[in-house]
Amino acid sequence: MTRAVSARNVALVDVLDRLLEGGVVLTGDLTLAIADVDLVQISLRALICSVEADRDGATGSRP
Amino acid sequence: MTASRYVYAIGRAPDPTNLAGLVGIDGAEVHPIAHREQVAVVSAAPSDEAALRARLERLDELAVVAEAHHAVVAAVATQTVVVPFRLATIYTDEHRVRELLRQRYDEFEALLDRLAGTVEVGVKLYVEDRSPALATPSTSGRAYLQQLSQRHLRRDQEWQHAAAAVELIDAALGAHALDRSHHRPQPAQLSGATGDNVLNAAYLVPTGKVTEFTDLAERLVLAEPALRVEVTGPWAPYSFTEPDRGDRP
Numbered sequence: 148m149t150r151a152v153s154a155r156n157v158a159l160v161d162v163l164d165r166l167l168e169g170g171v172v173l174t175g176d177l178t179l180a181i182a183d184v185d186l187v188q189i190s191l192r193a194l195i196c197s198v199e200a201d202r203d204g205a206t207g208s209r210p
Numbered sequence: 211m212t213a214s215r216y217v218y219a220i221g222r223a224p225d226p227t228n229l230a231g232l233v234g235i236d237g238a239e240v241h242p243i244a245h246r247e248q249v250a251v252v253s254a255a256p257s258d259e260a261a262l263r264a265r266l267e268r269l270d271e272l273a274v275v276a277e278a279h280h281a282v283v284a285a286v287a288t289q290t291v292v293v294p295f296r297l298a299t300i301y302t303d304e305h306r307v308r309e310l311l312r313q314r315y316d317e318f319e320a321l322l323d324r325l326a327g328t329v330e331v332g333v334k335l336y337v338e339d340r341s342p343a344l345a346t347p348s349t350s351g352r353a354y355l356q357q358l359s360q361r362h363l364r365r366d367q368e369w370q371h372a373a374a375a376v377e378l379i380d381a382a383l384g385a386h387a388l389d390r391s392h393h394r395p396q397p398a399q400l401s402g403a404t405g406d407n408v409l410n411a412a413y414l415v416p417t418g419k420v421t422e423f424t425d426l427a428e429r430l431v432l433a434e435p436a437l438r439v440e441v442t443g444p445w446a447p448y449s450f451t452e453p454d455r456g457d458r459p
Binding site: 157158159160161162163164165166167168169170171172173186189190192193194196197198 | 220266267268269270272273276277279280293294295296297298299310321330332391393394396397399400401410412442445448449450451
């Protein structure tokens with residue numbers, strides 16, 4: 148009856164949509180502060196950094 | 211070994227032995243914390259919170275953490291109804307997780323009831339730029355300019371038509387789903403996809419209707435040559451974990 152929900156062959160970008168914008172969000176004094184962090188902002192910073200790293204790599208300026 | 215617990219999801223009492231061998235973030239063993247018929251699916255959290263936060267800022271590390279989280283949720287979702295948690299939800303110890311289960315029991319029951327027997331299907335629509343290359347200005351400059359302006363007009367019309375079609379397709383899919391949710395369109399640098407992502411939607415669909423729903427999405431888009439569709443999933447219902455949102459189609 149239960150159709151398998153496969154973890155394979157999924158694109159990272161689709162996983163991030165769900166894990167950073169979806170899912171139960173619990174904040175407050177029960178949790179460590181990490182859950183309060185705006186994870187969408189984090190993913191955008193991660194994206195920007197990776198795009199910049201790619202560009203640096205392409206111009207051969209990586210140490 | 212740290213006392214703090216990373217929470218992946220709440221499930222409805224799967225046989226706890228079914229979690230045996232399942233590993234989560236940093237290879238930590240996944241285990242259940244039960245309260246009545248509800249089970250929090252957890253593992254030991256990475257001990258250094260500041261380090262974890264820094265890791266989430268790097269795309270390659272973020273990917274590792276996200277994929278570990280997703281793998282656990284997907285594995286549990288094959289066994290029982292789950293309410294997935296957002297990435298990096300960490301409690302200071304098991305006692306706090308038990309407290310959460312006690313305090314939010316009714317809320318989680320309502321969500322589990324609503325999500326039982328359903329999966330999430332992702333549908334992304336892209337507008338492809340199909341304008342033909344301009345002919346070389348072999349005749350006159352004037353003819354070339356005319357051609358250019360016609361091309362702009364045609365593109366505007368195509369965009370307007372595509373936007374209207376996207377709205378209709380979203381509505382038609384919504385009518386065949388239990389609920390829908392819109393994510394932000396994906397930037398091409400991250401997805402690597404061609405065309406402009408104009409719809410990034412998720413639909414909550416009965417488990418037995420996934421094939422039918424996917425076929426419907428593909429059929430609707432087939433009638434629109436300017437659009438391309440990508441269907442993903444089935445997913446655990448990540449995009450439908452808010453308590454009743456009251457904006458169902």
